[in-house]
Amino acid sequence: MPRKPARKKRKSRSHRRRFLFRWTVWLQLFIILIFCSAAYVLWLDHRIRLEFEGKRWALPARVYASPMELYAGLSISNPQMQHELRLLGYQQVNRPDSAGEFAVSSDHIVLVSRRFEFWDGVEESRHVKLEFDNGNIDSMVDNRTTNPIPVVRLDPLLIGKIYPEHKEDRVLVEGNSIPDDLINALVAVEDRDFFSHFGIDPKGILRAAWVNLLEGDIRQGGSTLTQQLVKNFFLNRERTLWRKFNEMIMSLILEYHYSKREILSAYVNEIYLGQHGSLAIHGFGTASEYYYSRPLNELQLDQVALLVGLVRGASYYNPRRHPERAKKRRNLVISLMEEQGYLDPKLANHARSRELGITDSPGWSTARYPAFLELVRRQLQNDYKPEDLRNEGLRIFTTLDPRIQETGESTVQRRLQQLERSRGLERGSLQAAGILTGIETGEVLALIGSRDQSVAGFNRALDARRPIGSLIKPAVYLTALARPEKFNVITPLADKSITIPQKDDKNWRPDNYDGKEHGTIALRTALIYSYNLATVRLGLELGIPAVQDTLRKLGIDGNIPGYPSLFLGSLELSPLQVAQMYQTLASNGFRIPLKTIRDVLNKNGNPLQRYPISIRQTLDSKALYLINYLLTQVVKQGTARSAAARLPSLMPLAGKTGTTNDLRDSWFAGFGDNILGVIWLGRDDNKPAGLTGASGALQVWSDIMREVRPTPLSLLTPEGVQWVKVLDGKQVIGQCNGAVSLPFIKPYFPSRSIRCDSGTRKPSSKTEEFKWPWSL
Amino acid sequence: MAMVTLKRFYPAFILFVVLFLGACTTAQKPVPVEERSREADTVTDTLPVEESVTPSAKPEPLPPPVSEETGTKAEDISREPAVQQQSSQAVVALLDNADQSMASGRHDRAVASIERALRIDPKNPILWQRLGQIRLRQERWDQAIATARKSNLLAAGNDRLRVDNWLIIARAMEGKGDKAGAREAIEQARKLHR
Numbered sequence A: 001m002p003r004k005p006a007r008k009k010r011k012s013r014s015h016r017r018r019f020l021f022r023w024t025v026w027l028q029l030f031i032i033l034i035f036c037s038a039a040y041v042l043w044l045d046h047r048i049r050l051e052f053e054g055k056r057w058a059l060p061a062r063v064y065a066s067p068m069e070l071y072a073g074l075s076i077s078n079p080q081m082q083h084e085l086r087l088l089g090y091q092q093v094n095r096p097d098s099a100g101e102f103a104v105s106s107d108h109i110v111l112v113s114r115r116f117e118f119w120d121g122v123e124e125s126r127h128v129k130l131e132f133d134n135g136n137i138d139s140m141v142d143n144r145t146t147n148p149i150p151v152v153r154l155d156p157l158l159i160g161k162i163y164p165e166h167k168e169d170r171v172l173v174e175g176n177s178i179p180d181d182l183i184n185a186l187v188a189v190e191d192r193d194f195f196s197h198f199g200i201d202p203k204g205i206l207r208a209a210w211v212n213l214l215e216g217d218i219r220q221g222g223s224t225l226t227q228q229l230v231k232n233f234f235l236n237r238e239r240t241l242w243r244k245f246n247e248m249i250m251s252l253i254l255e256y257h258y259s260k261r262e263i264l265s266a267y268v269n270e271i272y273l274g275q276h277g278s279l280a281i282h283g284f285g286t287a288s289e290y291y292y293s294r295p296l297n298e299l300q301l302d303q304v305a306l307l308v309g310l311v312r313g314a315s316y317y318n319p320r321r322h323p324e325r326a327k328k329r330r331n332l333v334i335s336l337m338e339e340q341g342y343l344d345p346k347l348a349n350h351a352r353s354r355e356l357g358i359t360d361s362p363g364w365s366t367a368r369y370p371a372f373l374e375l376v377r378r379q380l381q382n383d384y385k386p387e388d389l390r391n392e393g394l395r396i397f398t399t400l401d402p403r404i405q406e407t408g409e410s411t412v413q414r415r416l417q418q419l420e421r422s423r424g425l426e427r428g429s430l431q432a433a434g435i436l437t438g439i440e441t442g443e444v445l446a447l448i449g450s451r452d453q454s455v456a457g458f459n460r461a462l463d464a465r466r467p468i469g470s471l472i473k474p475a476v477y478l479t480a481l482a483r484p485e486k487f488n489v490i491t492p493l494a495d496k497s498i499t500i501p502q503k504d505d506k507n508w509r510p511d512n513y514d515g516k517e518h519g520t521i522a523l524r525t526a527l528i529y530s531y532n533l534a535t536v537r538l539g540l541e542l543g544i545p546a547v548q549d550t551l552r553k554l555g556i557d558g559n560i561p562g563y564p565s566l567f568l569g570s571l572e573l574s575p576l577q578v579a580q581m582y583q584t585l586a587s588n589g590f591r592i593p594l595k596t597i598r599d600v601l602n603k604n605g606n607p608l609q610r611y612p613i614s615i616r617q618t619l620d621s622k623a624l625y626l627i628n629y630l631l632t633q634v635v636k637q638g639t640a641r642s643a644a645a646r647l648p649s650l651m652p653l654a655g656k657t658g659t660t661n662d663l664r665d666s667w668f669a670g671f672g673d674n675i676l677g678v679i680w681l682g683r684d685d686n687k688p689a690g691l692t693g694a695s696g697a698l699q700v701w702s703d704i705m706r707e708v709r710p711t712p713l714s715l716l717t718p719e720g721v722q723w724v725k726v727l728d729g730k731q732v733i734g735q736c737n738g739a740v741s742l743p744f745i746k747p748y749f750p751s752r753s754i755r756c757d758s759g760t761r762k763p764s765s766k767t768e769e770f771k772w773p774w775s776l
Numbered sequence B: 001m002a003m004v005t006l007k008r009f010y011p012a013f014i015l016f017v018v019l020f021l022g023a024c025t026t027a028q029k030p031v032p033v034e035e036r037s038r039e040a041d042t043v044t045d046t047l048p049v050e051e052s053v054t055p056s057a058k059p060e061p062l063p064p065p066v067s068e069e070t071g072t073k074a075e076d077i078s079r080e081p082a083v084q085q086q087s088s089q090a091v092v093a094l095l096d097n098a099d100q101s102m103a104s105g106r107h108d109r110a111v112a113s114i115e116r117a118l119r120i121d122p123k124n125p126i127l128w129q130r131l132g133q134i135r136l137r138q139e140r141w142d143q144a145i146a147t148a149r150k151s152n153l154l155a156a157g158n159d160r161l162r163v164d165n166w167l168i169i170a171r172a173m174e175g176k177g178d179k180a181g182a183r184e185a186i187e188q189a190r191k192l193h194r
Helices: A003-057 A078-087 A180-190 A202-215 A225-233 A241-257 A260-270 A284-292 A301-310 A323-339 A345-353 A370-381 A386-391 A402-422 A469-481 A523-528 A532-542 A544-554 A564-568 A575-586 A621-636 A641-646 A697-708 B002-008 B010-021 B088-103 B107-120 B125-137 B141-154 B159-176 B179-193
Strands: A061-064 A101-104 A108-112 A116-118 A121-123 A127-133 A136-142 A158-162 A168-170 A272-276 A279-282 A395-398 A431-438 A444-448 A492-495 A519-522 A597-601 A607-610 A654-659 A665-671 A675-682 A721-727 A730-733 A740-745 A753-755
Touching (some): A078 A402, A301 A323, A323 A345, A370 A444, A402 A431, A402 A444, A402 A697, A431 A697, A519 A523, A523 A532, A544 A564, A544 A575, A607 B107, A621 A641, A621 A654, A621 A721, A641 A697, A665 A697, B159 B179
Antiparallel strands (some): A116 A121, A431 A444, A597 A607, A665 A675
């Protein structure tokens, strides 16, 4: 067997080779496995850190209304003030002692205002006592020291948010401002050993299993807060062993990289606590705002406990849908805190006895002011990229006055139903748009885009362009009065029929509303009673370009058609544009661009952009003074005199009615010293609405103004204007019956004069105070 | 032989299979279930922002700096009693705020305080004048002129206030380089001062 040793040798060699081969394969595999695992862990590390660092940056932009300024003299009644405070999420209590609480008695309100950081200074929390008298704040004092307080700026109402693409809402709570109650409750309920474990807690898992077995109920979970945080970072809801394994690895990684405080802070801001439509509610700050309309630091112990209870199942324990279930869960949280010594029994009992106190709807209720927010959005688009608006946590301070906005909305709804009923119009056929602005500031206080504000849709205040009818007349008469050497308020005008040849061989023959001619009348009479024939003749004398020029100076941008029908308001404008035009009138020739945004701040509260008051004088104040005086006469005795009868205590106010052919559009624009309002009524299909400016829009306007109470127009006579007594177009020397005082631009006074010897001269038949029985 | 070597890999292969299939094995889960839809079809209060964005409306560029003398001192102009209203306390307090901000050179804050006061008392010529003074310090000449003119319009009969307004206008004109305009404004102030 000579071959045997050789075979044996070969065999053993191959055996060794094979063994070596097997060994290296295993080694290689092992190395590959180690390498893969390491790579996998590194990848997880990268992912979780990216998530942890990155999540903190996607914050929705928050849009605020104008903050309410409280001061002695403010026109607001006790019930209105209560309404405002409730809107802001203030809680009525017996003895207010922490921020966001108030107490009411018949003649005063005591409140503790919230601290709020405005960019131009911090408004500290204050104990304020407001005394009311006759619909005004009569005095405002510090409730502790009884010292008078000159002015308090309340925290502004949150009216909207601009959400990130993935539709998450988040109100950041800084790590150092997490309430102790919240930390205690979380630790007591979710993770007892949070401050000592290293990310996973085997002891906790066993304990949870044991407790749950004993109780026959899910009282405790085995996941640590860290694990729950990791779970929340990833969208996938499925629960698998592999996921669980990944969660554990990532929890360990998180604990390795970050402190307990950082993890807790991320948890408090990340954990999922509810769903509002397609919007996910993340974090305790957001949840506090969502369920209680209050900031987290103002919540009571029982309220914090409820939110902590939601961690287990925000939908299952949804306090709005399942209040009983939510209450049971809340009380369990309180009991667990008590068992573990975070609460003494007395406090715990008190907390368990309290009502849930959840608000009916979120404070920044869904699309509360869609029309106004639409204008905000358009103005923001000029300056900001969409992704900045969605993710950067910008804070946008707007000019909206919620009180005026709500008054406007409810008034429009009520009055339109009433008009349809009383005039036998088809129900629901009328539509409305309106805008209210602060005159000297150019701030849009309220915007009404349709009859039903809850439906976001066609925004008529911005996008419905309709002929403005007689609203244009002040521009025609202003053009005339700006030439004081030729025109004054008593310049005779001919209100006689006129035929204007058109290019297409068709003649244009305008009419008065009453179908009559009024002969020779004073300029002021023609405006006060809105005579068409006199206006067309005056316009033709002035020339189309001159009137176009005035309109541009009043703030009308864009094309202004050059036909004679312009003088009667064939020009089509949106209510917003009309407001811009009347804004310039109301502020005596100073053009102020209308704005909805005051400041845009970044998430640290520093201003990115301010939109301060910016004015430019475009028209002569003297001629405007005459026009504004005449517009007060429109309200006092002219086409809008029903307003004077309804609002006697607010007079004088100035304004102008507008009506278009076949009663298709009903307009009114009017103002006091501080507030301008423009109202349009009509139909979306542009069919006749059956309303004149006076019978439609003016009624809505009067209703709104009765609530809003603008300051009466002060009509301070400017330099260069003088009041002169006139009679029959002549200056009166001495005393004459029937003489009226009228403003004139110096030195262009009436050239002729009249002297009444006995002072008993009868007024002329052509008196200026002639009244027409109809209104237009 | 190849088959044999492959077989050697089985343990490792099985390990991987187990590891990866583990991902598909669903585990028992506790009650309650979270419904967390991200694509529900309910309407929300988002402000949808469209894609097209055109940058515009940038703040006006600052005019070239001028010598120190052109700036008025707020302290130089004595305050007139505010309009006799109950709200005047609030207005005076805000005016004080504005003056403090101005004294510490924080002009934007001063403007913000004046704006708050103007919302309470929009026809108060003192507020418009103060706004003019701040704009003058900021060298925003056109705004200084416009606000001083506004103050003038509201201050009919108050010559002292109007003299100061004309001086603001004069300084702003000078700042703009409009010598004739400045002279004319000075002349107006002088006429009133007599």
